[in-house]
Amino acid sequence: MKPRPIVALLLAAFVGIAAALTPMEGTLTPEQDARYRVLIHELRCLVCQNQTIADSNADLASDLRKQVHDRIAAGESDDDIRRYVTDRYGDFVLYKPPLTARTAALWIAPFLLALLGIGLVLRLLRRNRSAPAAATPVDAQRLRQLLDEKDP
Amino acid sequence: MRYAIPVVVLVAMLVLLGIGLKLDPREVPSPLIGKPAPAFELPLLGADPEAPKLSVASLTGRPVLVNFFASWCAGCRVEHPLLMELSKQGVEIVGIDYKDAPEDARAWLARHGNPYRQVALDRVGQAGLDWGVYGVPETYVLGADGRVLFKQIGPVTPQAWERDIRPLLAGAAR
Numbered sequence: 001m002k003p004r005p006i007v008a009l010l011l012a013a014f015v016g017i018a019a020a021l022t023p024m025e026g027t028l029t030p031e032q033d034a035r036y037r038v039l040i041h042e043l044r045c046l047v048c049q050n051q052t053i054a055d056s057n058a059d060l061a062s063d064l065r066k067q068v069h070d071r072i073a074a075g076e077s078d079d080d081i082r083r084y085v086t087d088r089y090g091d092f093v094l095y096k097p098p099l100t101a102r103t104a105a106l107w108i109a110p111f112l113l114a115l116l117g118i119g120l121v122l123r124l125l126r127r128n129r130s131a132p133a134a135a136t137p138v139d140a141q142r143l144r145q146l147l148d149e150k151d152p
Numbered sequence: 153m154r155y156a157i158p159v160v161v162l163v164a165m166l167v168l169l170g171i172g173l174k175l176d177p178r179e180v181p182s183p184l185i186g187k188p189a190p191a192f193e194l195p196l197l198g199a200d201p202e203a204p205k206l207s208v209a210s211l212t213g214r215p216v217l218v219n220f221f222a223s224w225c226a227g228c229r230v231e232h233p234l235l236m237e238l239s240k241q242g243v244e245i246v247g248i249d250y251k252d253a254p255e256d257a258r259a260w261l262a263r264h265g266n267p268y269r270q271v272a273l274d275r276v277g278q279a280g281l282d283w284g285v286y287g288v289p290e291t292y293v294l295g296a297d298g299r300v301l302f303k304q305i306g307p308v309t310p311q312a313w314e315r316d317i318r319p320l321l322a323g324a325a326r
Binding site: 047059063064086087091 | 182284
């Protein structure tokens with residue numbers, strides 16, 4: 001019977017911590033919340049540039065999370081929100097930038113490099129397969145010669 | 153001759169690496185360049201809450217520098233002497249105190265001098281967000297028509313003033 005108040009107090013403290021970590025929970029419908037979670041993982045935090053605003057503790061990231069949250073709550077579409085952010089911070093904030101003339105190299109280069117790599121590998125394989133065939137008769141003859149010498 | 157291709161590839165990679173080292177990833181080009189400055193309405197420092205607020209409309213008519221600063225910002229100390237000098241030369245600078253307590257801003261300006269024609273308070277950082285600010289200090293050059301001509305990320309340096317900002321102001325004033 002005795003420890004109960006302490007347990008209750010501890011639980012209350014944890015509730016407080018949980019509430020602090022997700023201060024905006026409960027104001028979105030489950031579908032909106034799912035969109036929120038997807039969006040904050042798509043947007044880059046400009047202060048700590050290799051983190052999404054979901055991962056970052058920076059002030060700006062939390063401002064942007066709040067912005068995304070409020071705009072979803074206000075009924076804006078995902079595209080509206082992406083436009084709001086890119087109009088101000090540029091395509092750089094999107095981890096998946098749109099395919100434009102400026103970003104074409106970014107999107108196409110990996111495929112070009114992969115093709116180049118495959119081409120190189122195929123060329124090497126073909127060379128290796130043809131090389132031993134040409135050398136064999138000479139080697140075999142020489143080998144036999146050597147073996148005969150050593151065998152008394 | 154059999155090393156020609158690897159050498160060419162290596163040189164190309166070194167050149168790209170060299171270019172990459174020179175680029176500053178912190179400097180994200182602002183998509184606002186050439187566009188009208190985003191709207192805001194912010195209370196002025198030292199005015200009572202009912203007083204008229206600072207809005208973008210009051211920034212048009214002549215070129216102006218809009219400087220986002222804060223009393224807690226180290227880079228702002230760095231650029232401050234230059235801003236003081238510019239204001240003495242007659243350059244119009246409007247300050248936006250970003251995520252700061254008014255009394256801190258007032259004390260900071262009293263200690264280091266006030267180069268601003270007006271200081272507006274952006275306590276929650278909403279105007280900063282709308283303008284694409286991601287780290288103070290940032291300075292926007294606005295033309296007489298209220299369009300953003302240039303954005304300086306980080307402290308305004310003498311080089312940035314001479315090379316980027318002064319020619320723009322001279323051009324915009326004509």
